[in-house]
Amino acid sequence: MGREGRPPFRSCGSRPRLGEICVTPDWSIKCLVPDLPAPEDILPYLRTMHDNRWYSNFGPLVNRFERDIAAFLTETDGRPLHAVAVSSATAALDLMLRAADLPEGAHILLPAVTFPATILTVMNAGYTPVIADVDPVTWDLTPAIATAITASMPIAAVMPVAPFGYGLDIAGWQGFRGDTGLPVFFDAAAVLGQQPVSADMPMAFSLHATKPFGVGEGGLMVTGDADHAARIRRIANFGFDQGVIVEPGGNSKMAEYFAGVALAQMDRWPGLLSRRRALYQFYEKTLAGHGLGDMLRRRPGGVVPATLPLDTRGRARDLMAAFTARGIQHRQWYLPPLHRHPAFADCMRAAETLPVSDRLNDSLVGVPFHGFLTETDIMTVCDTVRTVCA
Numbered sequence: 494m495g496r497e498g499r500p501p502f503r504s505c506g507s508r509p510r511l512g513e514i515c516v517t518p519d520w521s522i523k524c525l526v527p528d529l530p531a532p533e534d535i536l537p538y539l540r541t542m543h544d545n546r547w548y549s550n551f552g553p554l555v556n557r558f559e560r561d562i563a564a565f566l567t568e569t570d571g572r573p574l575h576a577v578a579v580s581s582a583t584a585a586l587d588l589m590l591r592a593a594d595l596p597e598g599a600h601i602l603l604p605a606v607t608f609p610a611t612i613l614t615v616m617n618a619g620y621t622p623v624i625a626d627v628d629p630v631t632w633d634l635t636p637a638i639a640t641a642i643t644a645s646m647p648i649a650a651v652m653p654v655a656p657f658g659y660g661l662d663i664a665g666w667q668g669f670r671g672d673t674g675l676p677v678f679f680d681a682a683a684v685l686g687q688q689p690v691s692a693d694m695p696m697a698f699s700l701h702a703t704k705p706f707g708v709g710e711g712g713l714m715v716t717g718d719a720d721h722a723a724r725i726r727r728i729a730n731f732g733f734d735q736g737v738i739v740e741p742g743g744n745s746k747m748a749e750y751f752a753g754v755a756l757a758q759m760d761r762w763p764g765l766l767s768r769r770r771a772l773y774q775f776y777e778k779t780l781a782g783h784g785l786g787d788m789l790r791r792r793p794g795g796v797v798p799a800t801l802p803l804d805t806r807g808r809a810r811d812l813m814a815a816f817t818a819r820g821i822q823h824r825q826w827y828l829p830p831l832h833r834h835p836a837f838a839d840c841m842r843a844a845e846t847l848p849v850s851d852r853l854n855d856s857l858v859g860v861p862f863h864g865f866l867t868e869t870d871i872m873t874v875c876d877t878v879r880t881v882c883a
């Protein structure tokens with residue numbers, strides 16, 4: 494432990510560039526460690542790619558990944574799905590919104606507690622984001638919240654987010670869609686592999702290195718509509734159709750290299766998920782042993798989240814200070830809420846104040862959660878939580 498209760502710091506080695514912080518905390522327990530396939534797992538796919546001499550533009554590995562992942566995902570009513578592999582979840586959201594063909598400036602409702610890509614894609618598509626507060630128990634924009642808001646202000650579409658990789662209430666959103674007729678686009682970035690999909694409502698997933706189903710960079714758009722998938726694929730490739738541009742697009746394609754990593758990661762997924770589930774359950778048991786079980790969000794459907802926020806009920810700063818003093822890395826994922834970012838301070842809000850999101854900003858702390866943790870690590874984390882929150 495360093496002096497004055499700070500964790501020991503390590504020089505970053507190389508000469509710092511202008512404005513770069515040149516020391517990094519030497520955390521004894523890291524918050525997130527990516528778990529991606531080893532080179533030997535990827536190599537067979539890279540060999541196939543090289544033998545094919547096909548490196549991008551809807552190559553055989555991308556086609557195979559799209560087919561395999563669409564077959565692997567569960568559709569709520571057993572209908573077939575179509576997956577489009579792209580360069581990131583941000584690109585998938587962007588493509589979904591462009592293909593929505595809503596009027597310029599249309600109001601899109603989204604939650605305050607999310608990663609900024611959610612609102613950025615809405616703004617970049619020329620729509621008007623409307624920031625909503627979240628549910629105090631599930632920390633997300635629920636169908637009930639959206640129903641109340643759409644009854645009192647003009648909303649053209651809703652973009653719910655699976656917060657922290659906890660699952661989305663698909664049945665509830667199907668009901669919302671049936672009742673209001675409004676389109677729903679899901680930002681399910683952090684929950685690939687565990688989230689059922691509805692064929693009627695497109696869903697975006699991330700393959701970023703920090704996600705449980707990490708590939709490096711990459712994203713997926715999943716839909717039940719083959720024509721919609723074909724259009725998304727076309728806009729992801731400049732808007733080309735048979736050699737001419739039929740509508741303006743860009744370049745968001747997934748390269749064969751990443752599809753190779755994605756296929757290798759699919760092979761590992763059952764093992765990855767069961768390790769994460771065991772660690773989550775150990776957290777549950779240890780926190781419950783300290784009488785702190787209610788700091789975890791409830792998990793309908795038993796989804797194992799991507800990150801693990803604990804609700805300190807207003808003691809986030811104290812817990813973060815205690816973690817820092819013990820060299821435990823932590824992170825306030827998806828916080829501050831969107832309306833607290835300078836770039837979004839002037840964005841429209843569904844209500845003047847967003848008290849639940851503001852409370853979560855003072856309360857949620859993401860604790861270390863990744864496949865390389867040991868039970869001793871988890872006991873150390875929970876013991877620190879106990880000293881502050883019990």
Ligand SMILES: Cc1ncc(COP(=O)(O)O)c(C=O)c1O
Nearest residue numbers: 581582583608610682699700701
């Ligand atoms: C809710 C949410 N939306 C979008 C993104 C962006 O994903 P990507 O990095 O693949 O663009 C993330 C990534 O953290 C996310 O958590």
